[in-house]
Amino acid sequence: MAAVSILSSEDPFLCSICLDMFTDPVTIPCGHNFCKNCITEHWNTNNQYLCPMCKKVFNTRPELHVNTLISGMIAQFRQSAQQKASNSSDQQVSKPGEVPCDVCTGTKLKALKSCLGCLVSYCETHLEPHLTASRLKRHQLIDPVENLEGRMCREHDKPLELFCKTDQTCVCMLCTVLDHKMHDVVSLKEEHEGKKAELGKTGAEIQQMIQKRRLKIQDIKHSVGLSEEDADREIAEGVQVFTSLKESVERGQYDDILVINKLVS
Template sequence: LSLKYMRCVDMAAASCLLTEDQFLCSICLDVFTNPVAMPCGHNFCKTCITKNWDINFPLPVSFQRVDSRGSQQQQLEPQCARSEDISCDICAGTKLKAGKSCLVCLASDCKTHLEPHLTVTGLKKHQLINSVENLQGRICVNHDKPLDLFCKNDQLCVCMLCMVSEHRLHDVVPLKKECEEKKAELGKTEAEIQQMIQRRREKILEITDSVEFSNGNANRERAVGLQVFTALKEFVDRGLAELLHTIKEMQIPIETQATSLITELEREISDLMKRNYLHFLQSFTSLNTPPPTKDWTEVRVHPPTYEGTVVRAVAELEETLRKEMNKVFEEELKRVQHNAVDVTLEPDTANPWLTLPDDGKQVKFGDENKNLSDNPKRFSYYASVLGKQSFTSGRFYYEVQVKGKTKWDLGVVRESINRKGPITINPTAGYWTLSLRTNNEYKALSDPRVHLSLKSKPGKVGVFVDYEGGLVSFYDADAAALIYSFIGCPFTERLYPFFNPCNNDGGRNALPLIIYPFHNIRFTVMQLYIRLRKIPSLKKPHN
């Protein structure tokens, strides 16, 4: 602090000396004697300028020489200040361009008026900078000193006297140093901004690519849908045409038979009505005997039986549609399987009665209740476990082998589900699941429950989720058939795969649920191997 104070005192002394130097002649370096002013604006002793007028004295280059006739000649062509330049504060009349600004004089000088600062001893001590506007803004309003320091604490430009007064305990650095640091910081910020801009441009490309990808998928789905429903419409139209043709063909023989019989009857009626009086007398004897006619008593027109015709046609159409729909489901299943993910089980969520091998790929009801820590993630009442992987966007698919089991629950759940005590399993509670119970009772656990009638018992169930689409679909993976779909699901939380192998049911349900490994996809999650401690406990869970 003392050194800074001494420097400040020295500068104050220099400032006082400079005030006296302004009255010194730049030739004799003494106080003006009978001073005279030159046209260029400089002042000299009359004696000094007279003695040295015509000798080779090193006068400033901008001084004007006056010949015997009193005419003036400039040694250097002046450069007039333009509108965008800083003009000289000393020039009278036409302003020349300023080259430097003096922080002591608070004035900007052209090359001519700058000469004293370059030659006069006292003026050489002034601080010169490149010409700038608003010199008053570069001077401390409290001390009339140049603002050549920067206070990091207050983030202010200060002068030397400020540094030893109100900023004496602050971190004060030279203005140039702070500028360099700020420029470096600005450069770093600029680089970060450029990186942010680049990331956003990349995000725009990513979004654009996503839209194009989505449009491509939409176009493909439109094409598939158009093809499928066009085919279905053709099947329906063809089935209707065949039905109408069949009915018409069945009607033709009846119409033909009826026409023939009617014609014959009309002929006999005509014969009977043609007998007149002459014919009557001539044929009286024969008239006692009726003319030979056909016995129409047993003649009947038997219309065809139409019952079942429409039913048979609809059944045939249904069978055709079923075959075509199976083709559609096969193609759809192939598409959703492209979203297959590697799912492993999370032991920390498993009910203590469950047994999980080290690979985390299967689960079954065990023989004992392990004494495990009852963490918030663990199911304490139902024999359930969650997958280790979670999803908050996109699509995913996985398959579970259920062959040989008589009871199970499968699906997805949201993260905030209740895992302690009895719970209601439905979408409102955060469960989108399918279940099997004894006697092949398949149900979608919606509200209310939906009982499902399946033609075959699935050996492998596929679970597909479209997070943004709000869709959860269950497939019979072996038969490539859709079992059930939850639609319009309001997904807002993280989703986890859900597994419930249920209890052993006296050994009838002892087989595990096995997560089917997809070897044809690239897995991005490493399998974690965790061993469960087998410690007996007390209570069996409910199903």
Template sequence: MSATSCLLTEEQFLCCICLDVFTLPVTIPCGHNFCKSCITQHWNVNRVHCQCPMCKKHFKTRPELTVNTFISEMAAEFRQSAGNKGSRGSEIQVAKPGDVPCDICSGTKLKALKSCLTCFASYCGVHVDPHLTAGPLKRHSLVDPIANIEDRVCSKHKKPLELFCKTDQTCMCSLCAVSEHVVHNIVSLKDEYEAKSAELERAEAEIQHMIQERRLKIQQIERLKTHSKEDAEREIADGVQIFTALMQTAERRLNELIEGIEERQKSTEEQADRLITELEQEISVLTTRTAEVQQLSRTQDHLLLLQSFTSMNAAPCTKNWTEVRVRLPSYEGTVVKAVDELEEMLSRGKQKLLHGARLNRVQHYAADVTLEPHTANPWLILSDDGKQVSCGEVRRDLPDNQERFSLYANVLARQSFSSGRFYYEVQVAGKTDWTLGVTKRSVNRKGIIPLSPVNGYWAVGLRNRNQYLTLTCPVVGLSLTAGPQRVGVFVSYEEGLVSFYDVDAAVHLYSFTGCCFTGELSPFFSPGLHHGGLNAAPLIISPVK
């Protein structure tokens, strides 16, 4: 038959009504062929005229429709050989190893598209059509193809497994339920399926949540790797800068030490040279006098000796060298003193360089921060650009929305962060009271809630003009030599770190470490109460230089 079908064209196997390959083809008295469902529906719509859609021949009575088995087999063979689409748009494919074959196909088995849990059989795209069109068969339960469908039949009663015993956790048929599981908790297979499906969905959701958590953890670790690399590169650069400066300072001090010693040695040498010159001059005078004395002593002229003796007997004009000393400079302790001075200088320079380098590192993560008006306490006054906040003398009439702080004079930034690092600076000059830091975006903003890490706040503040505090639990004072005029705030989310800096002095003030951040963080600001104008100056978010 396959050889014959190969000589036929696709048009010869098409129904002229649905324009698809015949499904359950029938032949009417005029000799034309149609799908049984197509011609039946056509005549149902046109009840007055029972005629052939092709040749328009009329029939007095509706012909009895019988499936033409020969054309049906030819159409099935054509579908198999041509790889055409089934009448329902399903792919007709020969069953391969691992596929569920059609139980109805004779000869070459086609791949099953559906299995019937009522008939306990599997059907290809050609043979499943009766289950989609015939009334009684449409009530059967069709599922995706199932291999070994006989496993769904009770081996004892030969009835479908359609119930589930929750007590014994086993599937069973209706006869098993009345014979062996009478007092057990029995539900339908569908109900248990839905329950187990719900459990699987919850399990899948939980697994997906766990996967998401681990992906977030990977992202955090990747960010930490990036931060580590950046920190290492900056630390190396800072180290090169600091050690170069220290070595230059040490070299300069060494040169100063050498120059000082050489100057003192040169001064001593010059003094000695002057004395030697003076002594040599006196020796020359004395040598001349010696020659004159010797010459006079050898003369035989009595008158000349006596006349010259008085002048010769007078002492030459010389210095008394008994007390003259060349004082050697003492170098004892010179190197030690220079080293001590160098250490002190290096210590001061080191602190300055280290603090400056540390501040420069965090300033690299500067963020553009602005204030969010919807979060501001009604006593607060915000600038139009969202960069300044101060406490007013009159409480404004504002809607008490969920985001607004109702009791504390706080305001949050528009920006929030759930990863990475960020830094910002705030001018606090001229104030007697302020609080700065970061808080969880989800923090409760109503009522009395102490500002502490336990309640989602990491902050420092000033009270009574000169009392600097860390808002820990309990509060701890900060001992500062001078009050900051500008405060820098740095956050590293993955490290759980919040640090505060005196920007102008490049001094680290305080750090919260080991923080366990969850959710979003936002910078928060509290300019403190007005205090009759004593604390009227605003907090100003400053650009990072």
């Protein structure tokens, strides 16, 4: 029970470098824990072998060994969280077109939020650390979206939260004080609402144009229909006149034949 209560907080099992749960946790001589890859990369990019937490410097590079105790407890927590996610009736399996949870293994659940700090989408269960852990609470959560990398400024590695109307492009906070210092910049939400209203107005105008065009087509069809009826009527009258004329000629010829026959006899 003690292990469960400790694991439920999860904060002690977050790496202070990547701010995520430990992967292959290692303990360095000062007693602090990190992901093996995180501390390795940290030391590879610095001139000194120091602890990112307490800043203690080591004369020689410490040999790293995975802390099996912490690793086992994290594995237990992950398994418990996955089981909880699988048994939860409130959570839904991700469907085509929906954003899946990036942490779920096996069956992917529908993501509840996406984190711009981690560039990861989380289901309800895996989102919990961001709501309880003090370090992760500072991360910006948004509605679940795909392609999170595309929402980050490539130059400053900050979220694209603003829109530069001068250059018609999305920018981050640092962009507004550097490359776009004197430009007309608004929030993405404000620009979205403006574009949405503009699109709605354009859509209404297009619908009116379509309706007018349909009415015009109906008028043309009606006019063509009337012309066809007039032509049919004229043809019918012409045929009738021709038939009457033919019958009249035939009757005249018949009368002439009778007269000739009488004269001959």
